Amino acid sequence: MRRAILILVPYLWLLALFLVPFIIVGRISLSDTALARPPYLPQFSWDEGIWAFLSQLDFENFWFLTTDDLYWKAYLSSLQIAITATFFALLIGYPIAYGMARAPEEWRPTLMMLVILPFWTSFLIRVYSWIGILSQEGYLNQILLWAGIIDAPLIILNTNTAVYIGIVYTYLPFMILPIYSALDRLDGSLIEAAEDLGCSRLQAFWLITVPLSKNGIIAGCFLVFIPALGEFVIPSLLGGSETLMIGKILWEEFFNNRDWPVASAVAVVLLLILVVPIVLFQRNQQRQAEEDR
Amino acid sequence: MTLRPFLQQGRPDLPATVFAPWADPNQKPLIRFQNVTKRFGDFTAIDDLSLDIYEREFFALLGPSGCGKTTMMRMLAGFENPTSGRIELAGQDIVPVPPNKRAVNMMFQSYALFPHLTVWDNIAFGLRRDSMPKIDLQRRVEEMLKLTRLEKFARRKPHQISGGQRQRVALARSLAKAPKLLLLDEPLGALDKKLRQDTQFELMDIQEKTGTTFVIVTHDQEEAMTVASRVAVMDEGRLIQVATPADIYEAPNSVYVADFIGDVNILEGTVRATGPNRYHFTWADTGESVTAASERPFSDGQTAHLAIRPEKVQISAERPEGAENAIKGKVHDIAYLGNISTFHVRVAGERIIKAQSANTRRITNRAFTWEDDVWLSWTPTAGVVLSD
Numbered sequence: 001m002r003r004a005i006l007i008l009v010p011y012l013w014l015l016a017l018f019l020v021p022f023i024i025v026g027r028i029s030l031s032d033t034a035l036a037r038p039p040y041l042p043q044f045s046w047d048e049g050i051w052a053f054l055s056q057l058d059f060e061n062f063w064f065l066t067t068d069d070l071y072w073k074a075y076l077s078s079l080q081i082a083i084t085a086t087f088f089a090l091l092i093g094y095p096i097a098y099g100m101a102r103a104p105e106e107w108r109p110t111l112m113m114l115v116i117l118p119f120w121t122s123f124l125i126r127v128y129s130w131i132g133i134l135s136q137e138g139y140l141n142q143i144l145l146w147a148g149i150i151d152a153p154l155i156i157l158n159t160n161t162a163v164y165i166g167i168v169y170t171y172l173p174f175m176i177l178p179i180y181s182a183l184d185r186l187d188g189s190l191i192e193a194a195e196d197l198g199c200s201r202l203q204a205f206w207l208i209t210v211p212l213s214k215n216g217i218i219a220g221c222f223l224v225f226i227p228a229l230g231e232f233v234i235p236s237l238l239g240g241s242e243t244l245m246i247g248k249i250l251w252e253e254f255f256n257n258r259d260w261p262v263a264s265a266v267a268v269v270l271l272l273i274l275v276v277p278i279v280l281f282q283r284n285q286q287r288q289a290e291e292d293r
Numbered sequence: 294m295t296l297r298p299f300l301q302q303g304r305p306d307l308p309a310t311v312f313a314p315w316a317d318p319n320q321k322p323l324i325r326f327q328n329v330t331k332r333f334g335d336f337t338a339i340d341d342l343s344l345d346i347y348e349r350e351f352f353a354l355l356g357p358s359g360c361g362k363t364t365m366m367r368m369l370a371g372f373e374n375p376t377s378g379r380i381e382l383a384g385q386d387i388v389p390v391p392p393n394k395r396a397v398n399m400m401f402q403s404y405a406l407f408p409h410l411t412v413w414d415n416i417a418f419g420l421r422r423d424s425m426p427k428i429d430l431q432r433r434v435e436e437m438l439k440l441t442r443l444e445k446f447a448r449r450k451p452h453q454i455s456g457g458q459r460q461r462v463a464l465a466r467s468l469a470k471a472p473k474l475l476l477l478d479e480p481l482g483a484l485d486k487k488l489r490q491d492t493q494f495e496l497m498d499i500q501e502k503t504g505t506t507f508v509i510v511t512h513d514q515e516e517a518m519t520v521a522s523r524v525a526v527m528d529e530g531r532l533i534q535v536a537t538p539a540d541i542y543e544a545p546n547s548v549y550v551a552d553f554i555g556d557v558n559i560l561e562g563t564v565r566a567t568g569p570n571r572y573h574f575t576w577a578d579t580g581e582s583v584t585a586a587s588e589r590p591f592s593d594g595q596t597a598h599l600a601i602r603p604e605k606v607q608i609s610a611e612r613p614e615g616a617e618n619a620i621k622g623k624v625h626d627i628a629y630l631g632n633i634s635t636f637h638v639r640v641a642g643e644r645i646i647k648a649q650s651a652n653t654r655r656i657t658n659r660a661f662t663w664e665d666d667v668w669l670s671w672t673p674t675a676g677v678v679l680s681d
């Protein structure tokens with residue numbers, strides 16, 4: 001009995017916080033827009049019964065998504081931005097994690113603290129402050145002009161570059177932490193054993209360190225990729241007109257066009273795209289847990 | 294304690310000769326430590342140490358925890374550089390040579406097997422670095438698997454095999470490259486006694502088959518005595534004695550070595566010469582005198598220690614006739630160890646002397662029991678006289 005309740009709790013949690021909202025969004029995505037409150041039809045009523053209600057639902061909105069190339073371009077562009085940003089986060093995050101794992105024992109808590117520190121201020125404020133750094137009169141341009149590296153201010157803000165900077169900056173800790181935890185667990189004598197058997201430092205890194213931190217790399221990549229794909233705040237604050245991301249489209253459909261059914265359809269498709277990496281991520285976590293045992 | 298007659302291999306045409314290159318001044322050592330000092334900060338881990346190790350030796354480093362055994366191995370493997378001094382391998386100074394360029398392989402205390410590689414790939418790892426042709430590589434790995442009886446486990450990962458099997462993988466991996474010198478840092482530490490003994494003999498077998506020079510670290514003295522051609526007893530970064538297991542046991546050069554290896558009675562007193570290589574040893578506690586033989590010279594009145602192994606002390610009810618050294622005492626305690634019993638005999642007040650006798654009869658017929666008056670006796674050559 002106690003066991004049953006214990007098992008039930010997480011399922012109820014999932015039901016309340018994931019399944020129910022998903023069913024609501026799914027149901028709206030199958031409806032039609034209407035000038036009403038809420039702005040879609042049909043509404044369920046007890047008089048007409050469940051069948052009359054269900055018969056009015058259709059996949060029209062999903063069909064609509066395929067007719068306008070804006071949507072699939074936005075999906076593709078989001079994928080591309082998320083993948084590129086993940087790649088850069090890995091490129092920057094791995095050396096940082098490596099440095100942390102190699103740092104003297106007594107420094108590590110401090111370094112860890114520095115990585116987590118940005119989470120203590122609001123995400124929104126941190127993204128806003130990048131505007132102050134990247135704009136034409138921003139700190140970055142001022143410093144570069146002052147140092148004589150450039151003659152005219154660089155245009156970074158409101159371009160895709162700014163979006164990459166924003167995403168990499170925001171999600172870097174999610175890349176660093178799992179890689180650090182993998183590297184921290186790595187037994188230093190393995191590297192010595194590799195060198196003893198004839199590896200140079202670099203070979204030992206590629207043959208031992210990288211494969212043994214693979215799980216950390218995979219976890220980090222998913223933790224950056226998944227939120228980056230649906231990211232809305234960073235492209236709308238730092239991006240420009242060229243920046244096409246599905247999160248922004250979603251927002252516009254909901255709030256500018258007040259087209260809840262199409263917006264819901266966009267959200268459902270986004271979720272389906274995300275399900276693949278999320279399932280892969282779960283698999284990786286599970287395999288890692290098994291290997292650790 | 295089993296002492297292995299160490300015989301030279303591979304010359305069936307010649308009568309087997311005793312293997313003792315260290316006694317031959319014409320032999321060139323494979324490894325030569327010359328006044329090596331290693332400091333960590335202001336802590337001296339190895340203190341001005343000189344040592345020669347010869348080809349085909351099975352050399353054991355023995356000593357208490359923290360005496361610098363691992364540090365010696367790490368300097369040989371190239372993970373640490375000496376603060377001063379010179380280390381030669383086959384006549385060449387190896388201090389500037391990085392670990393991956395040394396013809397030395399190490400079997401780590403923790404095994405350090407690569408967890409993401411199969412047993413097969415672990416063993417092949419070092420060979421791949423030499424870009425060995427595929428056919429040769431396969432043959433070599435199979436050979437190693439066979440030698441360590443791991444054929445059945447070749448496709449498994451390290452976490453899918455037992456501790457003893459892992460240890461054999463580590464051994465196979467370090468042997469695969471046929472190094473000139475194999476370093477074994479407490480290789481059998483994690484094994485139970487039975488498996489440990491089996492593996493010791495396996496190691497000796499492999500060493501004789503391959504002709505590799507082995508340096509083994511252990512703090513199990515029995516292990517060192519079993520496998521080694523020579524044993525070095527270390528303390529605080531210095532060598533106290535380097536000798537064959539038999540010499541270390543029978544002719545220790547200091548109280549430290551006598552006490553470190555095996556069980557021993559140590560009596561304090563003064564010596565007086567009575568003839569060539571013969572001394573009167575006057576025991577400080579009682580003023581009783583015993584006769585002891587010593588090759589080492591002592592001046593009259595010099596304070597010294599007499600070290601006697603318990604198994605060389607006879608115990609009897611009556612004073613044995615013609616015994617040169619005999620002391621009266623009372624049985625204080627008996628430690629029954631199965632094959633032997635150790636009698637703790639109280640002599641001259643509080644002093645305890647241990648005597649061992651083989652249990653050739655069943656326990657119910659034991660000759661002595663607690664509080665029995667007994668005589669302890671030994672021959673003049675049974676003990677070793679040691680200066681302070």
Ligand SMILES: Nc1ncnc2c1ncn2[C@@H]1O[C@H](COP(=O)(O)OP(=O)(O)OP(=O)(O)O)[C@@H](O)[C@H]1O
Pocket residue numbers: 333336338356357358359360361362363364365512
């Ligand atoms: N990297 C290091 N920094 C500082 N001190 C060290 C370092 N490595 C070893 N030491 C010190 O040097 C001494 C010798 O260490 P070593 O590891 O050689 O001992 P050991 O004889 O192998 O001991 P054990 O039997 O416990 O393995 C120890 O006192 C140790 O604290």
Ligand SMILES: [Mg+2]
Pocket residue numbers: 362363364
């Ligand atoms: Mg050690």
